[in-house]
Amino acid sequence: MTSRRLILTRSAALMGAASTGLFLPAAAQAQSGKLRVGFMLPYTGTFAQLGVAIENGFRMAINEQGGKLGGREIEYFKVDDESEPSKGIENANKLVQRDKVDVLIGTVHSGVQMGIQKVARDSGVLSLIPNAGVHAATRALCAPNVFRTSFSNSQPTRALGKAMYDRGAKTAVWITWKYAAGDEAFEGFKEGYLAAGGKIIKELGLPFPQVEFQALLTEIAALKPDAVACFFAGGGAAKFIKDYAAAGLKGKIPLYGSGFLTEGVLDAAGPAADGIITTMHYSDSLNTPRNNKFRLDYAKAFKAQPDVYAVQGYDTGLLLIQGANAVKGDLSNKPALYKAMEGATIDSPRGKWTMSKSHNPVQDMYLRVVENKENKVIGIAAKALADSGAGCKM
Ligand code: PHB
Numbered sequence: 001m002t003s004r005r006l007i008l009t010r011s012a013a014l015m016g017a018a019s020t021g022l023f024l025p026a027a028a029q030a031q032s033g034k035l036r037v038g039f040m041l042p043y044t045g046t047f048a049q050l051g052v053a054i055e056n057g058f059r060m061a062i063n064e065q066g067g068k069l070g071g072r073e074i075e076y077f078k079v080d081d082e083s084e085p086s087k088g089i090e091n092a093n094k095l096v097q098r099d100k101v102d103v104l105i106g107t108v109h110s111g112v113q114m115g116i117q118k119v120a121r122d123s124g125v126l127s128l129i130p131n132a133g134v135h136a137a138t139r140a141l142c143a144p145n146v147f148r149t150s151f152s153n154s155q156p157t158r159a160l161g162k163a164m165y166d167r168g169a170k171t172a173v174w175i176t177w178k179y180a181a182g183d184e185a186f187e188g189f190k191e192g193y194l195a196a197g198g199k200i201i202k203e204l205g206l207p208f209p210q211v212e213f214q215a216l217l218t219e220i221a222a223l224k225p226d227a228v229a230c231f232f233a234g235g236g237a238a239k240f241i242k243d244y245a246a247a248g249l250k251g252k253i254p255l256y257g258s259g260f261l262t263e264g265v266l267d268a269a270g271p272a273a274d275g276i277i278t279t280m281h282y283s284d285s286l287n288t289p290r291n292n293k294f295r296l297d298y299a300k301a302f303k304a305q306p307d308v309y310a311v312q313g314y315d316t317g318l319l320l321i322q323g324a325n326a327v328k329g330d331l332s333n334k335p336a337l338y339k340a341m342e343g344a345t346i347d348s349p350r351g352k353w354t355m356s357k358s359h360n361p362v363q364d365m366y367l368r369v370v371e372n373k374e375n376k377v378i379g380i381a382a383k384a385l386a387d388s389g390a391g392c393k394m
Helices: 002-019 026-032 048-063 085-098 110-123 160-166 180-196 214-223 234-246 266-273 289-302 308-326 334-342
Strands: 035-041 074-080 103-105 126-129 146-148 171-177 199-206 227-231 255-258 277-280 345-348 351-355 361-371 374-385
Touching: 035 048, 035 085, 048 074, 048 234, 048 289, 048 308, 074 085, 085 103, 085 110, 103 110, 110 126, 110 146, 110 180, 126 308, 160 180, 160 227, 160 255, 160 277, 160 374, 171 180, 171 214, 180 199, 180 227, 199 214, 214 234, 234 266, 277 374, 289 308, 308 334, 308 345
Parallel strands: 035 074, 035 103, 103 126, 126 146, 171 199, 171 227, 227 255, 255 277
Antiparallel strands: 277 361, 345 351, 351 361, 361 374
């Protein structure tokens, strides 16, 4: 009697296991459920609009595929990282440990990215970086499961110095938020500007995300450089542009920057932004069929104009689509997934780009000037620019 009940119980358990998929081969099992996609982005604070643009761009790429990835339905999870580095690891773990995402998409802020990088390296979760440029992510701390679709922090500014010098700026003041993104942007600027023959008179800075620029602008007026170069982004960038003009510096000391300075802020900044020259891997005015269609579709879908962040989110979607298609939705097939993503050519609104060995875009840098609320392309500042990937071993 006892043994019969035991057998019955066992067979019931077996049937239960079969119906929940416990006996399916791993690959079939991985493809059976929804693919879990986690966004870890800033939805509040000075970078809030950047997070929204990235998510919009990503969803647009997926929607162009009928809302699926590698044939699988998607379930989305979201965490607001507040651009707060001290909560980076905890927030990444909400998606990885609690929500068990298959892929983590994030983030904007370089300091927060360092938390994601640790969680990605410890857990092995697929991590796609749609903005944050922190060097370590694709240099010393690079990893097979981490891919960046945006830029490294020194990439956009590397080509800026020569463009400034060629326009007559023999001396410059640099100003930024003092954290990895600003400091590494300075590295790129310094290298290019010194090589061109320029002289950096002073480096100025304030803590992220402070926007009390007045004392620093007064100092710039007293230093009288030929030009000012900077890294700012988001809400802080709009305020910097307006304060620069209000302090009487616009028209006297030309303002340059990495292109983030004038992305997504031109409506807010108004005429104060006219004439600012920047270098960036995208421009709204790129007159290609690819970019024109992207801009039209984005504007229709989101009732807003896309910017570089929207493009980076979109390209994150394009990269993941290529990877997921190669493994028919089975993201657990990591060697094939990574191989497909490493070999991908992304047909982006910014122009075609490829992945470097350390998983960072190899891409063109455009020289742009702001005219009437638009970033107009006035040249190519660098062709197929790659980050060094120094110290990356995989
Ligand atoms: C960064 O922190 O890496 C960062 C943030 C905003 C940008 C660019 C880089 O626009």
